[in-house]
Amino acid sequence: MPLRAALPLVFQAAAIAIALLLPAFVGANSYALFVATQLGIYVIAAIGLNLLAGYAGQVSLGHAAFVAIGAYSVALLTVDHHWSFWAAAALGMVLAAGLGMLAVLPAFRLNTWYFAFITLAFALVFEKMIVEWRWLTKGFAGVVGVPPPSAFGFEFGPRPLYFTVVLVTVIAFILVRNVVHSRFGCAFVAVRDVEPAALAVGASPQLAKLTAFVISAALAGIAGAFFAVQKTVVTPDDFTADFSIFFLLTVVLGGLGTLWGPIIGALVFFLIPELLAGLQSWRMLIYGGLLLGLMLFAPHGLFGALRQGWRRFAPQAATPVLAAERAEHPPIAGLPLQVSGLRKRFGGVLALDAVDFHAPAGSCCAIVGPNGSGKTTLLNLASGYYVPDAGSVKIGRVEMLGSSAPRIATRGVGRTFQTPRLVADLSALDNVMLGAYTRERANLLSIALRLPSARAEAHRLREEALGFLHFVGVADRAETEAGEIPHGQQRLVEIARAMMGGARLILLDEPAAGLSMSELERLERLIARICELGATIVIVEHHLDLVANIASHVTVLDRGTVLAAGKPAEVFKDERVMRAYMGERALKTGAPA
Amino acid sequence: MDFDVVAHGIVAGSLYALVAVSFNILYRPTNVFNFAQGELVMLGAMIFASATSLAGMPWFAAFVATLVAVGLIGLVEERIAVAPILARSQTGTGWVITTLAVSLIISNLVGRFWGPDPILVKPPEPLSMEALDLGPSRISSYEIMLVIVTIVLVAIVESAYRTLKGKAVMAVAEDREAALLRGIDPGSLRRWSFFLGAAFAAMTGVLAAPILYASTSLGPDLLLKGFAAAAVGSIGNNRGALIAGYLIGVTEALGASLLSPGYQEAVIFIVVLTVLLLRPQGLFGSSTARTV
Amino acid sequence: MRLTPAVPLLRRDVIDRRAFLRLAAQAGVAFGLGSPAFAQQQPFKLGWIRPTTGRLASSFAPLYIGGLIAVDEINAAGGILGRPIMRVEEDDEASPAKEPGIVRKLREQEIACFVGPTGSSQSLASIAATTSARTIQSTYAAAAEAGDGKKYPYHYQIMFNTDQQAEVCVDYMVQELGLKKIGILQENTAFGEQAAAATKALLQKKFGLTPVSEQVYPIAAPDLSAYVANLQKAGADGVMGWIANVPNAAMIFNAMKTLKWFPAVAGHSGLMLPALFDLVPAEAVKNVFATYYRNFSWTDTEQPGERQVAFAKKLAQYPEAKGFEVNVAAAPYYDFLYCLKTAIETEKSFEPEAIKRGLDNLKNVRGLLGDISFTTENHSGIGEKDVVLVSVASGQDPRAMGCLRARAAGQ
Known part of the structure; x- marks a missing residue:
């Protein structure tokens, strides 16, 4: 057994041995x-x-x-x-x-x-x-x-x-x-x-x-x-x-x-x-000083300091890929999203006004528009992060307006965020496994007791999560803490997390922002593959090349209202759209950047 | 209802409202709820008691000296215990533990210097703590003045918010980045907030001392009741804090007279829990949207 | 005390650790030089449970000076059966919670006799542990329960108990002053509980009275005026004050002053704090009386005992006792050490069971506080005749010498 894995066991055994042997050396009273x-x-x-x-x-x-x-x-x-x-x-x-x-x-x-x-x-x-x-x-x-x-x-x-x-x-x-x-x-x-x-x-x-x-x-x-x-x-x-x-x-x-x-x-x-x-009488003062000093200089305490030292002493070996790549993923039954008459006001600003949007099951629809046009607000309303003032959000055939975000997620809606929201202290694999939160059947008690059924399920989910990491192409980072993973790959882990949750409708909030050219190509292929599996995808994106390549339908938002909607080729030719949104950029670079 | 009980409830409530306002002054621009605030109030009372009795300073000079001294301690707290934590993470709540640590340090150092025994502080001449013969009430001239001063102070703080600087405070509270764009430095604003919040806490301590004694046990008590007034009156709302302070003070006084003075804290706690359960944002606030 | 805008309620020159260490060193030098043979004897270790930190340290720590004087006297005179007494001090922070651990710690050092702790609640928590460990102990606990030799066969109460105190106070209030509306103000401790219970029982049994109001306050309360106001509102014209620590008493009298309400007050010896004279107008102090010991009091015809006057003079040499003289004098520790010495010398043994036998057989030992007698069942050593009520105002009389007081009328 490698030293790294054996060490905690040695410590545990030593701690228990010391605890059990103590009474042999001291009197009962x-x-x-x-x-x-x-x-x-x-x-x-x-x-x-x-x-x-x-x-x-x-x-x-x-x-x-x-x-x-x-x-x-x-x-x-x-x-x-x-x-x-x-x-x-x-x-x-x-x-x-x-x-x-x-x-x-x-x-x-x-x-x-x-x-x-x-x-x-x-x-x-x-x-x-x-x-x-x-x-x-x-x-x-x-x-x-x-x-x-x-x-x-x-x-x-x-x-x-x-x-x-x-x-x-x-x-x-x-x-x-x-x-x-x-x-x-x-x-x-x-x-x-x-x-x-x-x-x-x-x-x-x-x-x-x-x-x-x-x-x-x-x-x-x-x-x-x-x-x-x-x-x-x-x-x-x-x-x-x-x-x-x-x-x-x-x-x-x-x-x-x-x-x-x-x-x-x-x-x-x-x-x-x-x-x-x-120093008994100084005790509380010492407590206060220690508490302050530790929070400032060692937020993870003595154990954190020891761990850091240990890592420096014995650096982590590269993690071997743990599971064979799974070639095929089962098809996904996409959920349609139907938004109508959606309105949201923040203070004095009308962020969205009577917006209609439809993404049929299994389609890939894009929402574009200048900054502040209400794209992300639309996603946040559809996924339950905001409560709309008026309108309707239908996912599948069910009205979800006013439902909480976890409930909507449970319905089969996965999403990513503009800045990736991964749990930095957990490994990429754990982050993806977290996606299965609502799917996992084992309850708290059987998990705490590590019942065989709970262990088997955890093992199965782990394999599945590895499969999704393969699918998005970052399996080599499975054991790396999410906070240490490059920005572009964090996005992919987020997508894996959404898929792990059994998402049938996936909302992507500017997935291409900050990606390199090669990463961009990988993303494009990935989205296309997810679409092929049958999932519905709604993508908010500035990157019009990407949109033009993958989306079957584009909606342009401007100042909270729908400016145009239709096939990408038609919409991008629309004069109002050119003027309101792309005009300058299109002129300057000759191509969407 | 016993008029005297209500009158004393209003007096105590004024003190709680002042503590709540000192919380608000500090919280609004910084989003930091200072757990050492109670000890800053206590420190104000103790420094003032010593300045007048030991150093023999005149009332007003001691008052100013106390405010400046405690304000500076608030500033030191911000530098040592809050700024480094916020530099690490804007959203984290590590400051809960660090400001608590500061409160421990202050209360124990004060205990070292002054000992555990309470000090009696006399009100400034010609006010007195002797009960006035006003029919059914046994309220004193100092207590009447305290109620008036509290209302005036809340009005002053409120009007300060309406000035240009005050609006800047709101801007930072609502949107940090937008405030930065408008040329407001959140760091300097936070330092000022700690200085002013601590000075206001010290003033509360000076005003409370003739009624409650200056003693180390003042801190936790006022922390709890000030929080109650701030939470019930909606965090950040000073007029709400004033009304909630009265509400808490009178509830407490009624609880003391109908049940036993030992039930004061329990009665307040139940009021706070009930309000927060029914209206999480407090009685005088509006609910705010969640943001991603 | 200066009358500045802020009057410290209490004297701040409380016990100083260094002073104690110095004293201990002096004591050591005294017997060390006195007789070399004596120094070679194995010292007789005595557990000394005293709060040096915590909320009540300032009022409880000085109370051990009487015991310290006794240790010095006994050691200077050759110790007990030739063995010098050695104190092993533990700080209990005046917290009942600390007592079981302290008992373990001292027992581990094979110490079989304890002095302290102070306070009824602290004592009862300590006695619960010492009884099963068969440790001889005397605590500063007025609670009547602590003097029950059947329940606590190894604990000896050498001070008036709550029953005796209640009797003296009730008689005085009702018979001497003719008051019928009695209110009770008690601290929320074992002492307060038992004193208040005894007061209520006696009022009912002897005079058919029930108290007009009973106020129970926690000793950590930052302000006691609400309790005092409740008593006033209930129309009490006499208050039984079962108050055993100085800060609480000071706050209560100050609340009375603020309310301009000065009822007759009778209660525990803790009321005799000199700081009171700064707090309450002179006419109000006239109404305050406290339980004390006959030997330490005078009347127009009687003088205090000679030993007691000598003790008062000795006490005056201890600056840390200033302001606490009465409570030091009323502490059981001085007499306990002499009882211990007598018992050990009679039995010629330091074994706990032998000491217990010796103590159980003590009859009319003339102690500082009074005549001390024990039986196997009665471990409350002071008789009723030695307990009197004294005037608190007499503390300002030059004859008081710190710890002497004038007896109340009719005592």
Whole structure:
């Protein structure tokens, strides 16, 4: 096995071995084991926060509150009502996710910082409430004497408790890793970095954020449950704003959006205060300084720095092409697009006024027009990115006016953007696979558990995505991060992504912009081939040669209205079109450029 | 309804409105919501308390010194914690974490210098915090003045937006590139916004100190309630913030008197969540289109 | 204190770490030079749980000075059975959440006797852990629960408890002042809870009264005027103040001043802060009374005890005690160290079970705070006769010497 592939396995095995051997070297009642158990508990919560803040980009400033819900559930139910720990912990998880969801639901529709603020407010309010609801929570004094968990008459002492926490930590790590590597994880990153890409593949950003939040809050809840039994005392002071910031710092220190980040962060974090006990009173100040410094100089934390160093030390080998080129693609049943009377106003500007446009099934239609004529607006309205003021958008025979972008995408509409919208941190292959977001059948649970059916499906989709990369001609870039791929090829990956989504109507927004001559030729051949397969293509383009070669029908827009429509040869001869749009250019260069 | 409760709600609400306006001043041209704003308010209160009691400065001189000092701290915050993040990505929200880090640093440094105990600040002569005998109400002369000053300040800020410079602010808020074309430098505008937003926050702290004490615990509290007023009144809308501030202040005071003062924050939180769920853009804003 | 536009509510010259270190060093030098044989003895390690950081550090940290004086005295006199006392300090940040970890940390060093923590909530969280670890402990916890020897067989309460305090205050309010409309203002801690519960029970049992209003405030609240306003609105003319830290008390009296409302106030010894004299007009302080110890108080005919006066003089040499003299004097730590010494010397053993036996058998030991007695079941060492109500205003009397006060009428 090559070193590169073996290294993570070696690390994982070493981490687990160290964790399992620790109790052999320290006493059952030692402070070291107490701290190690606590460390495990914090890692569980940090893994969840990392999924939410690192992958889905939703910074929770109130994670302590979700831990508190789990801890109080266990403390109150086991002390006052003599529940078993396991039942109480399960309820704690559900409550943490449920109560948290109620609080943060309004935030998902708004700017990301609302989420940060609402979680911060939730934690502050919750902290006040656990002090205020003395009849329930016993106020400032807290709940004392939480009994250890027990199973089959066996009471968990410090050592068994420690092993249980290690086990839960490992399980949490694996589950989250599986989710991160699945379409859900890719959708989280898409929502974080390029929301339009998520919309284009039919992933609802709200739903993605909610999914990440629920997993994260449930992990915080289970961490809280263990927190209660490990500390035996649960008080409001455990769950201050400082505690939330501590979690955030743990994740930022280890590396936001890296799987090992929370573990590295928690380890370092735990060792530092224990070593520098004298600096205890400066702790929050140090936290603040670290948080600021890391965000400025190491946004991917310690893990990011290590990874960078490792890459420099052992550069990535060129990836071999992984699958044989597939010669034939199954035909695509094209969807017709019928737009009529479409109107859209932005503030005082009428961007589109009573525009009619028709693309029959399997045709290739072009929309041309000067800058600001409303071409892209038309695409955005047809694909659900804008809500029109009036008119009708029929895709197939169904009226889609006012439907959300993900819904329209699910109907079989794929699109590309003027500036390519790929998820820069994901490989080209992952970007294409993301296209199948709505096609993939495996649900979150079977993905998290890596059930055979989910694995088989993922494997099949992977092969298919490679096939599409071949089809568009960039298979050699499959494993390259999309951000590193040349601009022209990013476009092709976008087209592959749209096809991967099973698009039967493909909207291309200026695909030729910035392409070299040879790239242009490849694009032209590619579009022609897609058309041959049967898909409907609507292309917005300035490049009139390209349009003339591939489009069977051209619509010219000018200042929000249709100036002319018809066969390319006829339209380009139209005097009004010459004057309004091409006149100058045609004269200057002699040919469309 | 108890008149006295409403009166005190309006007084507290005026403070929340001022914090919300300081958020808005900073947010409108920059699209950055400063998480350290609460601590800047607190810092204003603490510096002012020290300037008058320890250095023995006259009220007005201390007032100006506090505003300039905190304004400069806001500027430093922009240089250190916001500009580098925005230089990396215009759309990212890394500044959520960095401004939060700044708030931690400020609150802990202040805790170091001043200690955790609250400082009582007296209002300027001839105003006083002694309750006036005005029939059913026990409101003081200082509190009445605070309500009036708040309305005047909101009016001043609003009219400033209508000036040429103010319109430039709007232009940048709406379209960065268009603003650049019109010769407005977004960087310098952002620096000014942080300076003015921080100075306004400091002024809020000075005005709040006689009522709330100058103490380190002031920050998170006002951050939360200022955000509530700003969000309910629609981010960026100062008149909305004023009305929402009153709404929050009175709701809070009623909650305190009918339930228990411990429920104040919870009541506000529920109001904010309800408003955001029904009208995400706040009570006084219009919904904006999504853009690709 | 200067009367400038901004009056600091509290004295800022709080405990200084370096001062403490210096003291500790002096103590070390004192016994080190005094007897070389003594220094060779294995020191008797004592867990010393004290907040040096956190919100309440400024009001709680100085309270250990009494204990420190006792350690110095005992070590200067040859230690316990020849072994010098050595303090092993841990900072609990006055947070109940920190206590279980601290107990583990100290236990790991084989320390079997703890002094502190301070505060009922902090103490109960700590005692829960020390009880199972069989650690002898005395905390600054007034909550009556902490003196229950059946529940907490290794904890010893050497201070008045909430039941005793409530009794003194209720009797004074209703019988002496003849007030019927009593309001309760309590902090949201185990102390506040138990004191308020005892107050309500006594008002009902002895006089058939119910409080007109009960206000419970969180100790971290930035402003307490809303609670005070609610009491005023309810028409209370007497307020039971179960307030145990200085910033809260200061905020409450300032709120009363703003409202121009000066009801009679009786409550915890925490009300006796000197800063009060700057906050409230003199006529208002006349109405404020707090629970304290007979030995530390005087009347027209009686003088404070001689030992107590000597202690007051000693305390005056500690600048960090300034402003907190009463609370330092009322702390259980001085007496606890002497009880510990007596118990160990009687049993001639440092084993926790032996120390427990020795402490359980203590009868009428003359402590600073009063006569201290324990049984196996009753670990509340101070008797009712030693608890009195004193006038807060008498703190300005030259006879006060920091920690002495005049007894209220009829005590």
